[in-house]
Amino acid sequence: MRGFLIVGNEAFTEPFNLSDLPGAGRMDILCRCVSQALFLSHSIRKRVEVYLLLLGEPDPPKAIRIISDELRRMSPDERNIGGHLRKAVSFKASKDWMEVNSGVYVARKTLRDLLVEVSESYEIYYLREDGKDIREEVTKMKNPLFVLGDHIGVRRAEEDVILEFSSGVLSVSGLSLMAEQCVAIVNYELDRTNI
Amino acid sequence: MRGFLIVGNEAFTEPFNLSDLPGAGRMDILCRCVSQALFLSHSIRKRVEVYLLLLGEPDPPKAIRIISDELRRMSPDERNIGGHLRKAVSFKASKDWMEVNSGVYVARKTLRDLLVEVSESYEIYYLREDGKDIREEVTKMKNPLFVLGDHIGVRRAEEDVILEFSSGVLSVSGLSLMAEQCVAIVNYELDRTNI
Numbered sequence: 001m002r003g004f005l006i007v008g009n010e011a012f013t014e015p016f017n018l019s020d021l022p023g024a025g026r027m028d029i030l031c032r033c034v035s036q037a038l039f040l041s042h043s044i045r046k047r048v049e050v051y052l053l054l055l056g057e058p059d060p061p062k063a064i065r066i067i068s069d070e071l072r073r074m075s076p077d078e079r080n081i082g083g084h085l086r087k088a089v090s091f092k093a094s095k096d097w098m099e100v101n102s103g104v105y106v107a108r109k110t111l112r113d114l115l116v117e118v119s120e121s122y123e124i125y126y127l128r129e130d131g132k133d134i135r136e137e138v139t140k141m142k143n144p145l146f147v148l149g150d151h152i153g154v155r156r157a158e159e160d161v162i163l164e165f166s167s168g169v170l171s172v173s174g175l176s177l178m179a180e181q182c183v184a185i186v187n188y189e190l191d192r193t194n195i
Numbered sequence: 196m197r198g199f200l201i202v203g204n205e206a207f208t209e210p211f212n213l214s215d216l217p218g219a220g221r222m223d224i225l226c227r228c229v230s231q232a233l234f235l236s237h238s239i240r241k242r243v244e245v246y247l248l249l250l251g252e253p254d255p256p257k258a259i260r261i262i263s264d265e266l267r268r269m270s271p272d273e274r275n276i277g278g279h280l281r282k283a284v285s286f287k288a289s290k291d292w293m294e295v296n297s298g299v300y301v302a303r304k305t306l307r308d309l310l311v312e313v314s315e316s317y318e319i320y321y322l323r324e325d326g327k328d329i330r331e332e333v334t335k336m337k338n339p340l341f342v343l344g345d346h347i348g349v350r351r352a353e354e355d356v357i358l359e360f361s362s363g364v365l366s367v368s369g370l371s372l373m374a375e376q377c378v379a380i381v382n383y384e385l386d387r388t389n390i
Contacts, residue, residue, distance in 0.1 A: 019214060021272055028272035032227075036379075041346060041371040076373060077216055077223035078273045151236060175386055176236040178271060184231075184379040191370055 002190060003049040003122050003145030004183055005114060006033045009152040011054040013062045015090045018082050025056035029150045031081040032180035037187065038068050039076040045187075049145075051118065053111055054089065063109040064088045070103030111158050115165040118145050124166045127182055128154075131169035138189045146170075146186055150179050197385060198244040198317050198340030199378055200309060201228045204347040206249040208257045210285045213277050220251035224345045226276040227375035232382065233263050234271040240382075244340075246313065248306055249284065258304040259283045265298030306353050310360040313340050319361045322377055323349075326364035333384045341365075341381055345374050 008030050016024030021031060030052050037050045048068040055061055064085060074084055088100045093108035100106055109117070115124065122145035125137075147162050148154070154162065163169075172185045203225050211219030216226060225247050232245045243263040250256055259280060269279055283295045288303040295301055304312070310319065317340035320332075342357050343349070349357065358364075367380045 019274065021274070022270065032230075032271075035227075036376065039373060041373050043371075075217065076227075079214065079216070173383060173386055176238075178234060178236050181231065181379050181383075184376050185383050188368060188376075188380050188383070191368055 001047045001049070001121065001143045002187075003051065003118060004033065004037045004186075005051040005053065005118065005145060005147045006030060006179060006183075007111070007147070007149045007154050007158060008052055008054045008056065009150055009155065010056040011052070011150070012056045013054050013059040013089055014057075015086050016082075018079055018086060021078055021082050025054075026151055027082060027085060028078055029179050030054075030085065031078040032178075033183050034066060034081045034085075035076040035078070036180045036183040038066065038071065038074075044068050044071055044074075051114055052085070053109075053114060059093075061108065061110050062089055062093045063107050063114055065097060065105040065107070067103045067105075072102035074103075111161050115147075115161065119165050124162075126159075126162045126166040126169045127172065127186070128169050129171055129173075129176060131171035134170045134172050134186065134189055137168060137170055139193050141190070141193075144190070146183075148179055148182055196242045196244070196316065196338045197382075198246065198313060199228065199232045199381075200246040200248065200313065200340060200342045201225055201374060201378075202306070202342070202344045202349050202353060203247055203249045203251065204345055204350065205251040206247070206345070207251045208249050208254040208284055209252075210281050211277075213274055213281060216273055216277050220249075221346055222277060222280060223273055224374050225249075225280065226273040227373075228378050229261060229276050230271040230273070231375045231378040233261065233266065233269075239263050239266055239269075246309055247280070248304075248309060254288075256303065256305050257284055257288050258302050258309055260292060260300040260302070262298045262300075267297035269298075306356050310342075310356065314360050319357070321354075321357045321361040321364045322367065322381070323364050324366055324368075324371060326366035329365045329367050329381065329384055332363060332365055334388050336385070336388075339385070341378075343374055343377055
């Protein structure tokens with residue numbers, strides 16, 4: 001198994017306009033992360049989970065969980081994925097995961113709640129530009145889950161929580177890449193080791 | 196310099212609905228390829244060119260050229276890039292490149308026209324699943340341009356033309372990845388060698 005947890009610092013927690021995903025607290029970035037994490041050409045990866053933490057107005061925090069093996073009727077374009085996320089945030093979130101579409105769940109969870117939960121099944125790695133080169137570490141991983149931020153990165157308060165749970169801080173590039181590019185590269189490096 | 200040429204087998208050659216990019220001959224794929232080729236977090240790469248070959252109805256072929264160093268007012272989301280492409284195909288294309296926005300050009304060119312043109316400045320590589328591992332070849336490259344197909348791949352007639360011009364057939368993964376993932380990985384491998 002592999003997982004990704006992306007922090008959407010300003011991602012809207014109420015239904016948003018699908019024709020303006022950037023205006024919804026950069027929901028476009030989260031959509032692209034989901035796409036890059038889950039999709040292959042004409043198929044969906046097996047055994048991948050994506051967690052999105054939405055911290056934007058008006059009702060934060062909300063968390064969305066997407067389980068690749070249960071997913072139906074999602075396609076890799078931003079607008080389609082945005083439609084799934086829009087539906088998810090339209091529900092009143094409670095402490096427990098509620099399924100809003102096949103393989104798509106929503107709940108009210110803080111970053112700490114999420115990390116406590118995923119640390120039961122995953123080794124957690126934090127992706128940050130100044131981390132260790134992922135290529136040196138990737139062969140040692142077992143059920144890794146990667147935490148990363150959106151265009152804003154991860155704020156100090158959240159970073160402190162992530163570091164409590166993480167097995168290491170890793171970098172995928174000397175350049176400052178977009179979040180979804182990091183996701184694509186992590187998948188690529190893991191694929192090469194057959195994890 | 197580095198370049199990408201993506202073949203859009205069914206990509207519309209007339210203005211299309213920005214709220215249905217997949218329905219426009221999978222224009223969503225071309226938009227994501229442009230995004231992955233050109234954008235970093237909060238900036239645009241230097242010295243990258245993207246060529247899109249649109250072979251869909253009603254007025255093929257049309258080619259779009261995007262030059263990163265000249266680009267203004269483009270953002271990395273599909274809809275924004277789609278808007279630029281939509282504008283480009285709304286013009287009557289002629290043999291020579293016509294600038295439709297800063298850094299975005301359109302012309303009527305066949306695949307052969309394009310390859311003749313880019314082969315003056317680039318070494319051409321063809322990305323195909325059964326090619327040689329890019330990681331073994333990447334350190335030897337100088338001004339590479341990568342040709343790849345969309346969800347349909349590259350049809351036999353086009354493939355024959357590409358092979359006439361290409362210095363090699365390369366693969367980025369044992370899995371069948373989406374085109375934009377290939378672009379992101381090529382950039383990543385090139386970045387690691389500082390090309």
